[in-house]
Each structure stands twice: as C-alpha cells, then as structure tokens.
Amino acid sequence: HSRQLSAASGIPVCIAKQLPSTACSALKMTSSDSGILPPKLSVNLGRSGRTSEDPATKELVQSALNEVEKYVKRLLQCICGSSEFSKKYDLSSPKPGEPYIYVLTTFNAPYKFQAELFPNVSKTSRETMCKAKDPEQFTFHEAFETAIQRYTESSAKQNSVLRETRATDFCYPVTMTVEAVPLGKAKKPSNLLLLREFQILTWLWEQYRHEMRSKQCNFDHMVGFPMPFEYCSVSGTEFDYPARGFEAYNYYDTHGNSMDISTITLKLPLSTSSCVSSTLSYMTTEKLGPCVSYLIEMLRSQSKYFNLSSAMMLFDQLICRLIVMHKYGVVHGDLNTDCLRFGSGNACNVLYISDFSTSVQMPSSAKPSFGYHERFVSTLRVKNKIFHFMQDLESAYYIFLLLAFGCLPWDGRIKVDASSSLPMLSEQAGTANPVVYSSSVIKEKDNFWEVPSIILRLIRSKEFELEGDLYHNFTEDLLMTLHSKMKDLMTNCSQIGQDAFMRDINTTGSVPYNAYMGLRKCLASYFRFETLNAFMKDPATEAKIGMLHMHDSTDRRMAWDLSSWCWNHIGVDTKPSGLSNYLQKAMMASVSQGWMRQANRTSMMYRA
Numbered sequence: 001h002s003r004q005l006s007a008a009s010g011i012p013v014c015i016a017k018q019l020p021s022t023a024c025s026a027l028k029m030t031s032s033d034s035g036i037l038p039p040k041l042s043v044n045l046g047r048s049g050r051t052s053e054d055p056a057t058k059e060l061v062q063s064a065l066n067e068v069e070k071y072v073k074r075l076l077q078c079i080c081g082s083s084e085f086s087k088k089y090d091l092s093s094p095k096p097g098e099p100y101i102y103v104l105t106t107f108n109a110p111y112k113f114q115a116e117l118f119p120n121v122s123k124t125s126r127e128t129m130c131k132a133k134d135p136e137q138f139t140f141h142e143a144f145e146t147a148i149q150r151y152t153e154s155s156a157k158q159n160s161v162l163r164e165t166r167a168t169d170f171c172y173p174v175t176m177t178v179e180a181v182p183l184g185k186a187k188k189p190s191n192l193l194l195l196r197e198f199q200i201l202t203w204l205w206e207q208y209r210h211e212m213r214s215k216q217c218n219f220d221h222m223v224g225f226p227m228p229f230e231y232c233s234v235s236g237t238e239f240d241y242p243a244r245g246f247e248a249y250n251y252y253d254t255h256g257n258s259m260d261i262s263t264i265t266l267k268l269p270l271s272t273s274s275c276v277s278s279t280l281s282y283m284t285t286e287k288l289g290p291c292v293s294y295l296i297e298m299l300r301s302q303s304k305y306f307n308l309s310s311a312m313m314l315f316d317q318l319i320c321r322l323i324v325m326h327k328y329g330v331v332h333g334d335l336n337t338d339c340l341r342f343g344s345g346n347a348c349n350v351l352y353i354s355d356f357s358t359s360v361q362m363p364s365s366a367k368p369s370f371g372y373h374e375r376f377v378s379t380l381r382v383k384n385k386i387f388h389f390m391q392d393l394e395s396a397y398y399i400f401l402l403l404a405f406g407c408l409p410w411d412g413r414i415k416v417d418a419s420s421s422l423p424m425l426s427e428q429a430g431t432a433n434p435v436v437y438s439s440s441v442i443k444e445k446d447n448f449w450e451v452p453s454i455i456l457r458l459i460r461s462k463e464f465e466l467e468g469d470l471y472h473n474f475t476e477d478l479l480m481t482l483h484s485k486m487k488d489l490m491t492n493c494s495q496i497g498q499d500a501f502m503r504d505i506n507t508t509g510s511v512p513y514n515a516y517m518g519l520r521k522c523l524a525s526y527f528r529f530e531t532l533n534a535f536m537k538d539p540a541t542e543a544k545i546g547m548l549h550m551h552d553s554t555d556r557r558m559a560w561d562l563s564s565w566c567w568n569h570i571g572v573d574t575k576p577s578g579l580s581n582y583l584q585k586a587m588m589a590s591v592s593q594g595w596m597r598q599a600n601r602t603s604m605m606y607r608a
Contacts, residue, residue, distance in 0.1 A: 312527075350566045
C-alpha cells in the first residue's frame with residue numbers, strides 16, 4: 001500500500017496510504033479529464049487502512065498508484081528545476097533510500113495535491129536538527145525567517161512568541177500545496193484557486209499584523225490559522241500561459257469577481273513571483289496535524305465516537321476562529337470536517353481552519369461558482385447565492401451535530417460512504433454545471449429548522465455522559481436552547497448588511513457580537529470551571545445551573561480540562577480577579593493555547 005518512488009530527477013517520493021504525523025491516511029483519486037490524471041479512474045482505498053484482497057481490486061490500486069507516480073514525478077521535476085527552490089527547501093535524505101517528501105493524494109480540488117518537505121536549514125545539518133529539542137533556535141532560510149519575523153515582531157532565537165502560540169517544532173517541516181491546471185481547463189476561473197487562497201490567508205495575517213503593531217490585539221490572536229510562507233508561480237514549463245490570448249484566462253479575485261489574470265500584479269509581501277505566468281504554482285504554509293474527518297473515521301474503525309463534551313469544545317473553538325476571520329471580513333464559504341485540522345506537536349489540541357481557496361473577502365455582491373460540501377453547506381448560501389457571515393456559523397453548527405451525534409438528518413439524501421465521514425461535493429470545480437444542488441437535501445434542511453421534533457429525536461438518540469434524569473434533562477434542555485439560538489440567529493443576523501456586520505462584530509451588546517457570544521455562553525454552561533468570568537455567563541442557563549445545585553450540591557457537570565483542550569479568551573475581560581498580574585498573564589498565555597506549563601499541572605480545572 002505504501003510505495004517508495006524514485007523520480008528521474010533523483011528525488012525520492014513516497015505515495016502513501018497512511019502517513020505518519022500527517023492529516024491524510026488514504027489514497028482517493030477522483031475522475032478527471034484534466035489530461036494529467038487518466039479519465040474514468042476512481043479508486044478509494046478507504047481511510048481505515050484496509051483494502052480488498054480481490055486480485056482485480058489490487059490491480060486497479062496498482063494501476064492508480066502508477067498513474068499518481070507519473071503525475072507527481074512530472075510536476076516535481078518542473079518545480080524542482082528552479083534553482084531558487086533547491087535553495088529554500090531541503091532535498092537531501094538522511095539515509096540512503098529514505099524518502100524526504102510525502103505526497104498527500106487526498107484532496108478536494110481535482111488539480112491539487114499537498115506534500116510535506118523540509119525548509120533548508122543554513123547553519124546546521126538536518127540530522128542535528130532532528131535531534132534538537134528546540135529546532136526553532138536554528139536559522140532557517142531567509143524566506144521563512146522573513147515571514148516569522150513579520151508576524152511575530154521578533155527575530156530573536158528562540159522566538160518567544162512562537163513558543164507561546166505554536167508547537168516547538170514550528171516551521172519544521174512545512175506543507176507545500178501544488179496546483180497544476182491544464183491550459184485547456186484554466187479558462188474557467190473556478191479552477192484557479194491557489195493564488196486566491198494565498199491572497200486571502202495573507203490578508204488575514206496582514207490585518208492581524210496591523211492590529212498587533214498598534215497593540216489592538218494579543219499576540220495569540222491568529223492561533224488556529226496556518227502561517228503562510230511563500231507563493232510562487234512556476235514558469236518555463238508546459239503550464240505557461242501562451243503569449244497570445246493571455247487575456248482569455250480568468251480567476252476569481254478575493255472578493256469573488258472574475259478578473260483577467262493577465263492584469264494581476266502580485267504585491268504580496270511573501271510572494272516570490274511578481275506576476276502569474278503559469279497555471280503551475282505552489283504555496284508553503286506551516287504544517288498542521290490531522291483533519292477532523294480523519295479522526296472521525298479512525299474512531300469509527302475502533303467502534304468509538306466523539307462524546308458530547310468534546311464536540312462542544314470543538315464547536316467553541318470553531319466559533320472563536322469565525323469571530324477572528326469574520327472580523328477581518330472573510331467568509332470561508334465551505335466549512336467541512338476536511339478543512340478543520342488540529343495543530344502539530346504541543347498544539348495538537350488547537351483547532352485550525354485551512355483551505356481558503358473558496359473563501360470570499362467582504363464586502364462583496366459577487367456570486368462565484370465555487371464548489372461546496374452538500375452535507376454542511378448553509379441553506380442561506382444555496383438560496384441567496386451571495387456570501388454572508390452567518391453561512392459559516394450555520395455550517396459550523398452542522399459540523400457540531402455530526403461530531404455530537406455521528407450523523408446528520410439529511411445523510412440519507414446524500415451519497416455518503418457508510419465507512420467514511422467524507423462528505424460529497426455537490427459542485428466540483430471544473431464540472432459543466434457547478435451549481436447543482438439536490439432539492440431533496442434543501443427540503444430536509446428546511447424541515448430540520450421548521451420541525452422541532454427532528455432535533456429532539458436526534459438528541460434523545462444520544463447516550464449522554466452525565467448520568468441521572470436530572471442531568472439528562474439539563475443536557476437535553478441545553479441542546480434544545482442551542483438549537484433555538486442558532487435558528488434565531490439565522491433569521492435575524494442574515495438580514496444585517498455585510499459592512500454593518502463587520503463593524504459591530506466586536507462591539508459589546510451588538511446583534512453580531514451577541515450571536516457568537518450567545519452560543520459560547522450556552523456551550524460553557526455545560527462545563528464546570530474553577531471560576532468563570534461573569535462575561536461568559538448566560539442568565540437563563542445560570543438559573544438552570546442553580547436548579548441543578550439545589551438538587552445536587554456536588555455539581556457533576558463535565559470539567560473543562562484546560563491541559564487537554566484549548567480555551568480561547570476572545571472577548572473575555574482579562575483583568576486580574578484575585579490573582580497577581582504575573583500569574584494572570586502567564587495563565588492567559590498558556591490556557592489560550594490549550595497546553596499548560598508544567599508548573600501549572602496541579603489541577604484538572606483552571607481559571608478561565
């Protein structure tokens with residue numbers, strides 16, 4: 001299932017079914033008439049790591065691997081032919097025959113793949129780097145140093161900001177995303193996604209940098225978003241745009257408007273290309289850990305599932321990511337379990353949002369024909385077409401339901417593999433009709449919001465962690481309250497204009513502000529904290545908690561274990577309350593990342 005390939009350029013490559021410390025565990029190729037991957041080829045080895053013993057299946061798998069090998073070899077030869085690439089990235093191997101790069105073949109877009117590789121370390125060997133406890137103290141290539149210094153305001157080794165907000169092995173290795181669109185398919189703007197993804201990711205980090213330098217936000221504000229390092233358009237290959245007819249090629253800009261790609265002048269601070277000259281490009285970002293869908297399938301293979309407290313904690317983190325992203329005016333547009341990843345190393349309990357290729361920067365009235373996951377897509381997006389911030393919040397709620405209950409009420413209307421949590425795309429980039437949506441699915445979602453008994457049946461099918469009728473009733477009532485709040489928000493907040501929504505999202509007491517914080521307060525009431533800031537307490541749920549205490553003085557609600565799960569202090573009053581300034585600051589820095597200093601590991605509960 002895992003083969004080592006030796007490219008003609010002498011570069012060892014591993015096309016892997018299951019990769020150590022990566023977010024991908026399966027080979028899944030979709031049919032494509034791209035001219036690169038063969039047509040009518042569809043192979044799915046599954047995420048469980050098991051394949052059929054049928055000889056015909058094995059032969060098909062072998063054939064698929066051969067095609068992927070040819071595909072990856074050709075593209076890597078084009079990319080590695082650049083002298084600049086070899087200066088930035090380590091192409092050596094510590095042991096003869098050992099691959100240095102892993103290709104992640106599971107990817108939603110038909111013309112993309114991801115790979116992990118190492119930055120080129122300038123002052124020490126990679127063998128020494130691997131053995132070092134603090135690899136970030138070494139000097140990396142200037143391209144990585146520039147990005148890190150730009151977004152941390154520090155060039156010191158070790159970087160104190162990175163030690164607080166990222167894993168200790170940050171920037172080692174990195175993830176490279178490659179996009180290679182055949183020229184015949186490049187005239188469709190929905191097929192050229194990598195450039196706009198890098199532009200949007202850079203926009204988020206630049207807005208954060210502006211606020212950080214003016215001291216309007218904390219240094220950990222962008223936790224949960226991968227740091228971008230480089231974008232490069234690779235020229236001198238078969239993917240180069242023709243000298244004549246260049247204006248016929250379009251792409252969607254960050255606002256979703258179709259633009260002539262020949263008019264683009266790249267002014268990105270981290271771009272190594274001044275213009276887009278080719279449909280072959282790559283970008284590098286910090287490496288992340290496994291995606292949520294992989295963890296769902298891994299648990300299913302062991303007959304396990306997410307408990308309700310874990311689902312609520314992840315939902316809370318996701319809401320915090322949306323607050324930051326929406327404040328900076330970006331709507332993701334396609335939230336799903338594949339684009340949600342955990343951090344690597346010590347940041348393994350921090351939820352990240354990745355894949356911004358179909359995101360849109362507000363304000364915008366454009367209606368780009370991007371793909372979306374039918375299972376999680378917002379009904380607001382399908383009906384209104386125009387992007388809005390509430391669409392992300394609705395999709396986030398669907399993800400929470402999947403994590404909490406293992407299925408969604410409309411799964412029967414969608415072709416979801418019973419052995420996999422991977423949702424199907426209702427519109428695939430490059431298809432003839434990219435706006436097809438199953439009318440039966442939209443009806444199921446409408447019924448879900450209109451008929452209270454549907455969510456009630458789903459709730460009562462769950463085996464709760466809190467035992468006893470008293471706590472069962474409390475949990476059921478809490479979930480119904482969460483559902484009711486979400487329904488009200490979809491009705492009220494979707495009517496707020498984009499500009500007004502962005503302006504008021506951080507204004508205490510405003511409708512957009514209350515939309516996010518109301519959900520967070522409801523989620524927080526399920527847990528018990530040593531102390532919880534009054535800012536995060538909801539009067540209605542506090543009354544219900546008071547009723548619990550009247551009948552059970554021990555308070556058997558779940559403890560939010562901050563040494564295992566991230567808690568984000570977004571919008572929370574950070575003034576010391578009974579603690580010294582030093583201790584409060586130290587706690588805020590470590591708790592917000594979800595991993596505590598060793599000196600604080602004396603209790604399961606911490607001040608939030």
